[in-house]
Amino acid sequence: MVSDAESAPVFAKPVTLREVAAAAGVSVATASKALNGQGRMTADTRERIREVAQRLGFRPNHLAQSLLRRRSFTVGLLTNDTYGRFSLPLMAGVSDALVDNGVSVFLCNVEDDLRLGQLHVEAMLDKRVDGIIATGKRVDRHLPVDLSNLRVPVVYAFTQPDAGAIGLVSDDAGGARLAVEHFCRLGRRRIAHVSGPSSFEVVNTRADAYRAVLEENNLAVSEPLLGAWSEAWGHEAVARLFGGRGERPDAIFCGNDQIARGVIDALRERGVGVPDDVGVIGFDNWEIVAEATRPPLTSVDMNLASLGREAGLALLSLVGGQPAAPGIRKLPCRLVVRQSCGRPPGG
Amino acid sequence: MVSDAESAPVFAKPVTLREVAAAAGVSVATASKALNGQGRMTADTRERIREVAQRLGFRPNHLAQSLLRRRSFTVGLLTNDTYGRFSLPLMAGVSDALVDNGVSVFLCNVEDDLRLGQLHVEAMLDKRVDGIIATGKRVDRHLPVDLSNLRVPVVYAFTQPDAGAIGLVSDDAGGARLAVEHFCRLGRRRIAHVSGPSSFEVVNTRADAYRAVLEENNLAVSEPLLGAWSEAWGHEAVARLFGGRGERPDAIFCGNDQIARGVIDALRERGVGVPDDVGVIGFDNWEIVAEATRPPLTSVDMNLASLGREAGLALLSLVGGQPAAPGIRKLPCRLVVRQSCGRPPGG
DNA sequence: TCTCACTGAGAAAACCTTTTCCCAAACCGC
């Protein structure tokens, strides 16, 4: 009999505009206009309605608004980066740029599963997202999803865009330049480059920039050592660089922070001082790695959060009907200096 | 004059049920029923309508459906784990459990900002989410958001639940048992424990379990070494354990994988063999760390994806009106065996 | 007093779908 002591909580029904209008003794039309600052009415009426709405805790139903406006203030974020190394900062940037505009973000992890991707995209479209941001774990690959000819605009961030679409990526060449030029400024003369597999486009982009900077500075170019994205490869690369009888580098620019970690550990094991004997720079600025190396690692940061923010804003302007030139836009990296490069050897 | 060559693409207007009905020569009511398998009509009519819908590429507008059903098939996922170490696997699990039920997930990063949290929660409620999952980077802390007395059900995962709410966490005591019992089975007799700061509840939970297992096995309990969650602390702990004249451990159970990494590195630097002289087990099973240690690290996995899945399903049943007992539910961990423990010394 | 312009506010359509009736026609048994 005592039914109000049930364990399942009962959730209050949201108050509607109709109820506000009734409570204020006006029509829904007037109530709507009062709350939106539209229409004509006495300041008195408007204030009274506002006051009632406030008191009743009225919050407009976005579903109804969206239906009418044909705009849901919602976007989808597609990623196949389950691990989140790159997606998460990017996502944070996207969300950050959009939340202030009242736009919420659906997160869709499509793994590398075509069926799952299709499923998510259709769910997005059915839910009437205003647009879609596609991002991935690898800049030179397409997401395993077909996003062409969708009913909504699409922006690609940190993944390969479809033809005719808008893509935002980090300026890897610029990032590599930052690192190598930093070494040059510090007076390092024999700068090596240890990077990931050449099947990654960024590996070649960065290697090219590395060569270019060395040539600009009249320094000898040693062929980049390409391997895996792992610590183990960093170890092995050091063995190759320091094992032979050739001239040894006084600086190593690494393709990512894990390689750099391996390099630093291997150098220490050989009794080579970092940064005194050899400077090391990584890529990605993955703090958890960069701050755990001994000494802490100077690294190139791709500014993924900014990339995400830019992607969010680009999508928003597309949704707003602004035409935008298709193509790939590159955003600058920045060098985060810690202690693995030191002062110039001579000074 | 040639206006069809504009650069801004024009997006096709979605086709509505009304249009399908018109094309099929029936009323919208009939069309709706035909597509949903409701109502009565000749199989012929139903098939014809289906065919027309298919041909026109009709997809029902979820906004309209949601408005009518008072259910948006949408949930919000709140987190303050910007870094994503714990959130991301959890998120993947949530999304995984829900996508098959047609439910999409809003991702909301609230940082540690109360204002931002409030903003996101209100946006969610306005968008009429069916429920909210709260998750964090720390099990023993509340999210900086007030989720009590919301109009929708809330499930907490990997974060401290409000009183009377449902929370899912990993069974840290069980996880610690797995590790220490594994050592015991392997015949290790002097098992040490190196963990994070005692301000973390899990540190104490795991330490208690560690002590309990040792006592159950009639082994000497050495006081856990508590410090930071870092590699550096792992190093220092090894210095303490192996620097003095006391008996040295033959196994070290670490509070997370980073500490374990530091421990293993420090042991190698001292010439202590892993796993031959000392076995090491970590916690978190963070693959990128666990697989980079030499040898690869045996570690306790908290099954965060499962946790996420469970949280998603729990929320779903709550949304469906099923009453559920409030309280904290603990989900089992599992031990991922790699090579840092080895075979029993005697066998 | 008669228009004119303006003011304040309401009625109703629109957004798109689902669902509950309701109705006409056909069919049944008698």
Add this chain to the structure above:
DNA sequence: GCGGTTTGGGAAAAGGTTTTCTCAGTGAGA
């Protein structure tokens, strides 16, 4: 041929909001 049932399908309300159109009243100028 007649009451009753089944069949196939439509009309309309509902969900919550926005917006356009309309309208009654008011004060002013002629």
